[in-house]
Amino acid sequence: MKDIVVIKCGGSTIAELSEEFFKSVVTMQKNGKHPIIVHGGGPAINQLLQKLDIKSEFVDGLRKTTEDVLDTAEMVLCGKVNKQVVTSLHQAGGQAVGLSGCDGKLIEVKPVNEGMLGYVGEPTKVNTNLLLSLMELNMIPVVAPIGMNNEGTHYNVNADSAAGAIAKELGAEQLVFVTDVDGILKDGKCLEKVSTEEIESYIADGTIYGGMIPKVKAALSTLTGNIQSVMIMNGKSTNVGKDGSVQGTTIIKSKIKLYVS
Template sequence: MTMSKSMLATEREEKSVVVIKCGGSIINELTDDFFQSLSVLKQNHHVVIVHGGGPDIAETLNGLNIQTEFVEGLRKTSDEVLNVVQMVLGGKVNKTFVTKLFKNKIKAVGLSGCDGAILQAQQIQDGKLGFVGEVSHVESNLLYSLLEQGYVPVISSIGMDENGQLLNVNADVAAGAVAKGLKAERLLFITDVKGVLKDGELLETLTVKEVEKLIDEQVITGGMIPKVKTAVSALSSSLDNVYIASGTSSFCNEQGLIGTSIKYDTKSKECNDERVVSNI
């Protein structure tokens, strides 16, 4: 029996989408609590995972003695580097993640962002950074088909341009694009801490202005700064709530999500979602 468009639309309305971004450094640190939380979340939501793999890419490049060039502090993705990125992200890291999910009784399908042209991208900075791109369009039909069959799509952050050229896409940016493209209810950035802490206590809710103030006051420091800035940049008209949560402890229970929720200020809401279009 095939599902009609109206039936598919009803299914989509019944379960909202949550996009989870996992960096390469946290994937091997994910605990049983993380996967248990994921199972709880999946009971009432469709879940999509987007991942990076920076540490594994760097390790492989070093092992192959491939030199990397930096342009204004940013790594340039040459053709040789891109081959490694494709191999590591779409291969080792992606399949390791899918295997972990399977072991925790979560059905998942590993995908590269170029599969089904999910992440359609454009080269940035006139090619000064090599084969690096930003997402211009999210093809959602394949993702919805998998979600409606109960699978968790696990997407590596490799995009493709209109000519079929693969592009290295920042995983944080890719996750934000997927969340906007699927009109996700929530976007979660998984880290090694529960969220933003002040004097050891979790700050459950922050506005954009409060984030800026805490950075100025040096409450938010070090590696948490790029995390909260990425969360802020992911906010849009359709995505007004982004979480920073833990991959080493529970991030979800029957009462809801556990972590720091970052929202727009009530009086200042700037949208940054014009570039991302979705086939919903």
């Protein structure tokens, strides 16, 4: 199947995604594209952990996931957040189905570092047949990043990693990171296209700074395999075309250069 677009929605932006954003995803599908949404839910997980008085900590940017934290994350991601996104797509005129990475063994994982991180998993295999079957039925898959190993143990999966794995195994045309910014700004203007090499220089000279640095680095980490470009766009604004195309900053792979010392 061609024209697959994997859209990763960060947990911090889920609650603020505009009606226009969901309409753009539905329009994208009606114009022949095949969108898949992978979402996070960090802030909502934190809120429930606080209410339940469950302590949580981060190690190298990843949430240390105990059994209690995993149970909480699964409730939030697979229940509340996933169904919010599905409902918004239905209200925008589309047909969507919510899944976790455990459904149909959609995302098989292995532990990242069980000793330090607990139940945090890294994708090893994606059930692409399940996603392709749903898209052939004109459904928009909405995936919560909870995975499972061969023994049936559930693991929390970083949403960026889940989106990257799905895009890679499906040979997606495009991977889009939906955030709360229009893209990479330079002199007050949103850059339409930049290379990975330019990204490094923009970080060094301060053009890319603050909270934008981890967003860009997360996007760069997915430029593996056949994925040649990723896009960063704002899900809270109306940066979408009438045909459902999204607008933001596209990051493309630089040509490999060899330096001899």
